[in-house]
Amino acid sequence: MTKGQLPKWVDYGLLPALNLIAAFAVSGLVVVLIGEDPFEAVKWMLFGSWGYGEGVGFTLFYTTNFIFTGLAVAVAFHAGLFNIGGEGQAYIGGLGIAVACLAFDAYVPWYITGLFAIVGGATFGAAWALIPAYLQAKRGSHIVITTIMFNFIATTLMVYLLSNVLRPQGSMQPSTRTFTEGGQLPLLRNIWPSLDLGQSPVNLSFFLALIVCVLVWYLIWRSKLGYEIRAFGANPTASVYAGISPVRITVITMLISGGLAGLMGMNEVMGSQNRLLLDFTAGYGFVGIAVALMGRGHPIGIILASILFGSLYQGGAELAFEIPAITRDMIVVIQALVILFAGALENLFRPAVVAFFNRFSDEAAA
Template sequence: MTAGQLPRWVDYGLMPALNVAAAFLVSGLVVLLIGENPVEAVKVLVWGSLGWNEGIGFTLFYATNFIFTGLAVAIAFHAGLFNIGGEGQAYLGGLGVALACLALDRYVPWWVTLPVAVLGAAAFGAAWAFIPALLQAKRGSHVVITTIMFNFIAASMMVYLLVNLLSKRGSMQPETRTFESGGRLPLLQDVLPGTDFGSAPVNLSFLLALAACLLVWIVVWRTRLGYEIRTFGANPVAAVYAGISPLRITVVTMLMSGGLAGMMAINEIMGSQHRLLIEFVAGYGFVGIAVALMGRAHPIGIVFAAILFGMLYQGGAELAFEMPTITRDMIVVIQGLVILFAGALEHMFRPVLLRIFGVLAARPAPAA
């Protein structure tokens, strides 16, 4: 361990755990101030998300969305890019999924529709990330500004499409028709024998999200492209000196990031809603930023961080039901504190840990 560097297990394990513990400690103080027992609140939250089959199913369902959006943000991080356009890219990914399902659901089974839907989601999400990437690489327009602007453009465009072009004939609802069986993913309990998640909509896309984690790990850490991405993110000047094209890396990385964000729509559109509708993204793209930060932009860390936020979503709903004084707004506050400590304050404990482990590393070994 060199100066200023922590052991990997501390950087990727202990520090995120301390951040989460600090967030829950502050949340406990807030719960205490409104007159409730924070220990009981934690028990209800954990039981509601992991204590029964249906709760586990909903936790995994939410975690699936966070895995895709977290991977999208993480792969951009490795290139030194900050893609906060996951909302818009997921929106366009939903359009790709819906078009595939609407075209094929009446003629082929779901396992034929799925590869087309995956390609549609990835292609539409990547296409929506292409213009911000090109503006960053060619004109120097910061990708943070362009991607967040494209979120609003995507939302407005989807409203127009669903109201004027894609809505059901004779319906006033801004949504497409419901997909037939050929456009619906099977539930996870129907695919994995011996599992029972009740009425939870967790479906085959959870396994697809895990496969995406493996693919991202291979690309980033086991390919030449991944080495170039990490080199460019660590030192752009040295990367250019080594012959790495900033234009190519920026565009390719953002295309992969947008494609992963777009694939989030598979879980919502093809796996749960079975139709394209407004606001199905529901903030998952922004939470993916916190998931990537907490998971240290590593697929394994992202899976655990996604499950944590899935627990907060599902357990928070149970907590608001069991303890009415803790409203849904309070649950949003708790989620915001976790995001705060995992994001803006993620290195709050680093100086203390550096001193502790610096002392341990400098301590001479005992004589034989």
């Protein structure tokens, strides 16, 4: 171990744990400030997310969303691209999934529709990332700006489509019709009734998310393209020298990233709501950034971070439900503190920990 470096378990285990503890400590103070018992709050959060079957189901449901959007951000990150557009890509991806479901649900069983929906979601999501990618690669327009802009264009487009084109006549609700059985992914609670998942909406796309994790791991660390992506991300100039085309890598990486974000709709649109709703992305695309940062861009880390955020979402809802004095805005504060400590203040404890371990290793050497 060289000086200044940390053993892996510290880097990937201890530091995130310290950040989390700090985040929860500060959240606890906030809870005390509004005059509630923080231990009671923690108890409800834990019980709500992991204490009973339905809570677990909801936690895994939210986790699925975060895995998709987290992977999307992580893949782009490996190429040094900061894809802020996961929200819009997921939204448009949901459109692709809905189109597939609306077209096929009356004719074929769900597993055929599902294949088309996967292709539709990934293609639409990727297409939404294509223009920002092209502009970055060819014109040098910064991808952060263009992907943010595309989020706005996506919401505008979707309001138009849902209010004018996809809405059934006479319906007040800006949403598509409900898909019939051929357009609904099976819920885990129906596949394995013995699991006791209550009425939770966790569905087959949870496994799709896990499969995609393996594929992303293979892509990034075991394939030639992945090597090029990482090389380009680590040092664009050197990679050009090595014969890697920056335009090609930028565009391909963003297409993959957008496609991954687009798959989020498999969980929300085809898995749970069974129709395309206004604002179904509800910020999951943005939280994906925090998930990717916290998960260090690695699928395993992303799964763990997604589980954490899934628990925060589900436990938070339960907490707001059980203790009415803790409003939904308080829950957002707690989530934000976790993001702050895990993402922005990631290096808060690092110097101290490094110093501690260096002294320790010095002593061991002496």
